[in-house]
Amino acid sequence: MTGREVRLAARAGALTGPTAGLAPGFVQGNLVILPGASAADFATFCERNPRPCPVIGMTQTGVPNVPALGADLDLRTDLPRYRVWRQGTLTDEITDISRLWREDLVGFVLGCSFTFEHALIAAGIPLKHLAAGRNVAMYRTNVACEPAGPFAGPLVVSMRPLSAGHAQLAIEITGRFTSAHGAPMHVGDPTAIGISNISSPDYGDAVEIATSELPVFWACGVTPQAALANARVPFAITHAPGCMLVTDLTVAA
Amino acid sequence: MTGREVRLAARAGALTGPTAGLAPGFVQGNLVILPGASAADFATFCERNPRPCPVIGMTQTGVPNVPALGADLDLRTDLPRYRVWRQGTLTDEITDISRLWREDLVGFVLGCSFTFEHALIAAGIPLKHLAAGRNVAMYRTNVACEPAGPFAGPLVVSMRPLSAGHAQLAIEITGRFTSAHGAPMHVGDPTAIGISNISSPDYGDAVEIATSELPVFWACGVTPQAALANARVPFAITHAPGCMLVTDLTVAA
Numbered sequence: 001m002t003g004r005e006v007r008l009a010a011r012a013g014a015l016t017g018p019t020a021g022l023a024p025g026f027v028q029g030n031l032v033i034l035p036g037a038s039a040a041d042f043a044t045f046c047e048r049n050p051r052p053c054p055v056i057g058m059t060q061t062g063v064p065n066v067p068a069l070g071a072d073l074d075l076r077t078d079l080p081r082y083r084v085w086r087q088g089t090l091t092d093e094i095t096d097i098s099r100l101w102r103e104d105l106v107g108f109v110l111g112c113s114f115t116f117e118h119a120l121i122a123a124g125i126p127l128k129h130l131a132a133g134r135n136v137a138m139y140r141t142n143v144a145c146e147p148a149g150p151f152a153g154p155l156v157v158s159m160r161p162l163s164a165g166h167a168q169l170a171i172e173i174t175g176r177f178t179s180a181h182g183a184p185m186h187v188g189d190p191t192a193i194g195i196s197n198i199s200s201p202d203y204g205d206a207v208e209i210a211t212s213e214l215p216v217f218w219a220c221g222v223t224p225q226a227a228l229a230n231a232r233v234p235f236a237i238t239h240a241p242g243c244m245l246v247t248d249l250t251v252a253a
Numbered sequence: 254m255t256g257r258e259v260r261l262a263a264r265a266g267a268l269t270g271p272t273a274g275l276a277p278g279f280v281q282g283n284l285v286i287l288p289g290a291s292a293a294d295f296a297t298f299c300e301r302n303p304r305p306c307p308v309i310g311m312t313q314t315g316v317p318n319v320p321a322l323g324a325d326l327d328l329r330t331d332l333p334r335y336r337v338w339r340q341g342t343l344t345d346e347i348t349d350i351s352r353l354w355r356e357d358l359v360g361f362v363l364g365c366s367f368t369f370e371h372a373l374i375a376a377g378i379p380l381k382h383l384a385a386g387r388n389v390a391m392y393r394t395n396v397a398c399e400p401a402g403p404f405a406g407p408l409v410v411s412m413r414p415l416s417a418g419h420a421q422l423a424i425e426i427t428g429r430f431t432s433a434h435g436a437p438m439h440v441g442d443p444t445a446i447g448i449s450n451i452s453s454p455d456y457g458d459a460v461e462i463a464t465s466e467l468p469v470f471w472a473c474g475v476t477p478q479a480a481l482a483n484a485r486v487p488f489a490i491t492h493a494p495g496c497m498l499v500t501d502l503t504v505a506a
Contacts, residue, residue, distance in 0.1 A: 036289070036290065037289065039292075040289050040296060040314055040359045041314050041359075042313040043293060043296035044290075044312065044313050044359070047308055047310070047311045048321065051348070055300055056298040057300070058296065058401075060294050060297050060400075060401045060402035061293055061294050061402050063402075067399075068301065107292045129268075146320075146321070146356070147313075148313045149312075149314050185398050
């Protein structure tokens with residue numbers, strides 16, 4: 001499948017679940033939609049925190065398209081599943097947001113680690129969570145994001161256990177993906193970034209770390225969702241975890 | 254002088270003119286300040302046009318500081334001279350905007366070619382406009398920016414005449430300055446980008462092109478001012494031409 005075929009399947013209601021592994025080689029993205037009154041501060045939050053929040057596309061106010069990511073792309077229908085937030089609280093999970101779209105909404109598409117996972121696998125680096133058919137393990141850290149207006153919160157990281165040799169190779173490879181979180185934020189001792197119990201992730205699924213492996217931590221696209229919850233903005237829409245926007249951009253690494 | 258010393262001189266009213274050549278080695282930036290209602294669309298305009306509009310800092314709504322660019326930086330006082338725009342028309346040029354600051358304003362700092370000119374000179378590339386004590390020559394092209402909401406308009410470029418060898422070296426050097434317009438947009442025939450009379454720039458001062466030289470064109474930070482005028486936003490503030498924000502960031506090339 002191409003990125004466009006994934007979007008058309010979501011638009012038709014045929015695809016309502018995760019996009020991991022679909023349309024290999026096409027860039028995937030996190031989605032955040034906010035009213036204009038909050039959007040400028042969120043743009044500033046992204047500008048100040050480019051590792052967890054790399055903006056790869058934005059809409060103009062009230063127009064649910066991002067032509068640079070797909071000529072016929074429509075943010076209201078083209079993701080498999082959305083989350084609706086009111087006052088910072090998750091209130092609904094739906095597969096189409098056409099009825100919720102408003103003239104004052106602004107959409108942000110942020111880079112996603114699904115983009116670099118293909119490149120890691122292509123380089124012969126095994127990723128346990130994919131092999132086990134699970135979601136990646138994610139943790140809230142004690143590293144604070146740079147705040148902007150109401151948006152503030154901890155850096156959230158994803159973790160992949162790798163051998164020392166694979167960790168070094170993964171640092172090199174992901175360092176090239178500056179629009180998809182880039183190189184790891186941290187390698188090794190989880191307590192150094194405030195993670196007290198590595199076997200109990202805050203989001204996603206736990207994964208075992210063998211004695212021959214190091215935990216490798218990347219900035220994660222869940223970070224803005226944590227900031228969104230903290231900000232208690234009156235209204236917001238995001239993708240549902242794992243159910244990303246698949247774009248027409250191809251992965252160049 | 255350091256970047257901070259330039260800002261303090263502007264704040265004290267002792268510096269009210271251009272910043273070219275001041276605080277060598279410190280990053281300088283263009284300033285655009287807009288009400289929140291227009292700010293999200295302007296952020297989208299910058300995201301869609303990163304070559305002319307590379308965002309290097311943003312304020313949160315109503316707070317005139319950009320800590321990442323200078324701990325005590327205050328956008329209301331720290332530039333030598335500002336332009337005030339109403340309905341897209343230039344209405345005033347002043348040296349302090351404290352009385353005009355509002356709770357709904359958002360400031361954008363965009364990268365500036367003053368940053369890479371130091372590196373060109375350091376590499377032995379002569380820049381005629383600096384030698385002559387003039388402003389760089391700037392032109393409106395027939396290349397359209399990607400529009401976003403009310404913001405649309407032509408790409409504006411700056412031009413520097415260079416020998417073929419220096420042009421090649423300048424392409425290499427400025428290509429590293431991705432936050433200051435990057436590599437040239439065009440080298441050679443001005444008519445290819447819609448410039449019919451190279452001896453009559455739309456902004457800045459004319460400069461002679463010797464028969465041994467090529468005109469080399471870079472995306473220019475005046476581009477957003479052209480888009481601002483087109484957008485006829487009710488209220489905006491920018492720096493006055495040449496009177497930039499000087500930051501604490503040092504030039505790393």
